[in-house]
Amino acid sequence: MAMAAFTRPATELRRLLHRPNAVRTFVDARVKWVRDPYLDTAVEKEKDLKPMLNLKNLILAQPSKTLPISTAALLKDRLKLPTTAGKLIERYPSVFNPFRPDHPLALPHVKLTAQALVVHNEEARVFNSRNHRKDLAERLAKLLMLAGSRKLPLNVVNGFVFDIGLPHNYILTFLSDFPEYFQLCSMDCKDANGCELLGLELVSHRHDLAVSVLERKEMHLNSRFRSGVPIPFPMELPRGFDLEKKVRNWVDEWQKLPYISPYEDAFHLSPNSDQAEKWTVAVLHELLHLLVSKKTERENVYRLGDYLGFGLRFTKALVHHPGIFYVSNKIRTQTVVLREVYRKDWLIEKHPLMGMRHRYIHLMNKKVRQNRRIQVQNVRPRKQVT
Incomplete structure (x- = not known):
């Protein structure tokens, strides 16, 4: 051009x-x-930084500040995720907190950890x-x-x-x-x-x-x-x-x-x-x-x-x-x-x-001792109804 x-x-x-x-x-x-x-x-220090921030921003854009993991899976390309949404969430347990809402037939959701929210607010x-x-x-x-x-x-x-x-x-x-x-x-x-x-x-x-x-x-x-x-x-x-x-x-x-x-x-x-x-x-x-x-x-x-x-x-x-x-x-x-x-x-x-x-990168590399993960790797994105 x-x-x-x-x-x-x-x-x-x-x-x-x-x-x-x-x-x-x-x-x-x-x-x-x-x-x-x-x-x-x-360069390698910032591996997954952009997709992590994309997913973080999407979660916080929701009124509830939570997001169904299946929705994140549907938006994999838009978020530029290098892997499935479930795997990315499991990879960074100090940033993302997967959970299952307390009502029948609820799908797995994800929210930010308290540590991630502190960094986000400072950002x-x-x-x-x-x-x-x-x-x-x-x-x-x-x-x-x-x-x-x-x-x-x-x-x-x-x-x-x-x-x-x-x-x-x-x-x-x-x-x-x-x-x-x-x-x-x-x-x-x-x-x-x-x-x-x-x-x-x-x-x-x-x-x-x-x-x-x-x-x-x-x-x-x-x-x-x-x-x-x-x-x-x-x-x-x-x-x-x-x-x-x-x-x-x-x-x-x-x-x-x-x-x-x-x-x-x-x-x-x-x-x-x-x-x-x-x-x-x-x-x-x-x-x-x-x-x-x-x-x-x-x-x-x-x-x-x-x-x-x-x-x-x-x-x-x-x-x-x-x-x-x-x-x-x-x-x-x-x-x-x-x-x-x-x-x-x-x-x-x-x-x-x-x-x-660099605060986010430090948080991404931080390990979580307690096992609080839920199984999300088998979550499949639901087909959108047209």
Whole structure:
């Protein structure tokens, strides 16, 4: 899907990028993938976290704060459960409390444990805090500004709901608080089924937010900072990994190319040039910085790239720059991780929402001594009556 044209001029950048070293080509060398056990651990820690939270939110959305397990079984795909609802509930007895209501012929139900409710209530306070909501609005605005049209289809935005820290029902509970920022819109195109696509639009460009994390750091270090200077990307290769000499030399020269803000228009550059690749990396780098865990499923990255018009350029950037990005194959998917923000398997700077998620992870890993489980593995979802 083609991206609408960017609206901001880049006259100064065009002048800088017409220098002789602005267009080169990547060396003909293979950059191998090397496993990083620390970043794999960072990804694997969150195994089942999203489906657990999906089920938790569904239970609490019920008036009784309980849910028939058979209903959860019917919604397995919607909840993105990795196994049956019954098995997931049994796997995390510190989070879910299966029980049978005290009346004849009652089906097994599930509710949250007292410990899980405590964590949920603290998480709700984080979600509802003024500072968090303002920070979230700004990060969502920056995500939309990565698109020159300042709007993205909802199916693209929805891929980042968990990673950017939006509440699961953000359209009803979040967007209405920021009418000066966001509005729902038509995308003027249709999906594969011929249905009109809805999107999320930033009401107006916010120049105060159109500064990348690397530009802010450079401004802090250099009072004479100006657009188009060569800002290098932080790079860190795992122990035992070494680039071929010609690749290392290419990277050293590539880092010296002018840095183009991900909020600028650089689609005028030859897509196969190294300068265009540096801009592509800038977009990916900024995207991952907007996310509370600094990582997301690769499918989300590719879906965004396809809409923005990058196509295979995102794929090449991930392959060419293992010192900036890492792709983990853990937890039944592929996850793109920003290396620089992790020390071994821990985030260097932890967002408050990540603190809450680690509380949930701790609870999920906690064992329950007393045997209070009921047999739910044989529960079959009832067929819906039409």
